Amino acid sequence: MNPEQLLDCERVAIQVAIGAGAMMRTARQAGRLEISTKDFSKDLVTETDKQVERSVFDRIRQHFPNHRFIGEESRFEGIGGEKGLTSEPTWIIDPIDGTMNFVHNNPHTCVSIALAVGGQPVVGVVYGPFLDKLYTARSGAGARCNGQPISARKNCRQLSDALVIAEPGIFKDPDDRRRDLANINAIVWKSHGLRCNGSAALQLCCLAEGSADALWHWGIHVWDYAAGGLILTEAGGVVLDTQGGPVDWCRRRVIGASSLELGQELSATLVEHLEFERD
Structure with missing residues (x-):
């Protein structure tokens, strides 16, 4: 394009x-959320998630009827069940990232x-309506x-100076929980501090605007972080695989950092x- x-x-x-x-x-104002669970008790979905996704799909299709679509609730709707990213223009939508927060009135x-x-994010928009924050980016435009304009805190190059974001307690498998806690224990004592806000997209935007410095996330989906990942890289940060190499958007694991040096140190400290099944 x-x-x-x-544009x-x-x-x-x-x-x-x-x-x-x-x-x-x-x-939220109506206060009548129809809530159900997906894979396990902490994986929530509301009727609003589904309504928002349908609305987003329909409105974008009016402008781009020949594009592919991937959404959290419908997964690979309308593309013959073909998984993953292809060379075709593909819209990737998370209708409500941070559903647990939404249910609990957390902003x-x-x-x-x-x-x-071409398999890479080129436009990203993340809108937090209860924070009144609209984050935007397109490839090559900041x-x-x-x-x-926003920018990552690029002078933060070591973990000891970094405010790090993590998302504990999201796994149903006991072994995954143990491994997750081992990583948290390793990072918390080497970093400046550890924070959690419950929305992967907004977490990446925090890095992009310089209010945090790094994050790692396991079990994440492409719809959780494609937009936020582009916003971070366009703000001067980096998005990596958890082992320090280039990110694979469908591999369900990611490091975000304000600088390459910080991202690589975070990877080495984990x-x-x-491993998870690919999107």
Whole structure:
């Protein structure tokens, strides 16, 4: 896609994300959330998740009817069940990232919309309606929050100076929980501090705007971090595989960091590595 086409895609994604945020606010104000679980008790979904995703898909299709779509609730709807990213333009949507927060009236929840071309994100929009923050990026054009340029804290190059984000307690398998806690224990004593806000997309945006420095995440899905990952890289940060190499967006593991040196030190400090079925 040329720069003009990318700008058009970004404009559509922003409009759609703001509309989705309005749906989230309306549902929250009504106070009647229909909640169910997916794989296990901490993996929640609400009827609002499903409604928002349908709305986002429908609105984007009006502009780009020939593009592929991947969403958290419908997975690979409308593309013949073909998994993963291909060379085709593909919209990747998480209608409500941070559903647990949404259910508990915690403001750290958002809609995440990315467009990937050639298997790589080229447009990213993350909108937190309860924080009133709209993060945007497109390939080669930098990253913004509410229209203002943002940048990662690139002078943070070592773990001892870093505020690190982690997401503990998300695994149902006891061995995965043990490995997760081993990593947290290894990082917490080497870093400046450890934080958690419950939304992978917003966590990456925190790195992009310099309010945190690094994160790692296991079991993550492409819809959780495609948009936020692009926003971080366009803000001058890096997105890596947990073993320090290039990220594979469908491998379900990621390190984000404000600098390459910090990301590589974080990778080297992790004592356990987890594997999951690919998206």
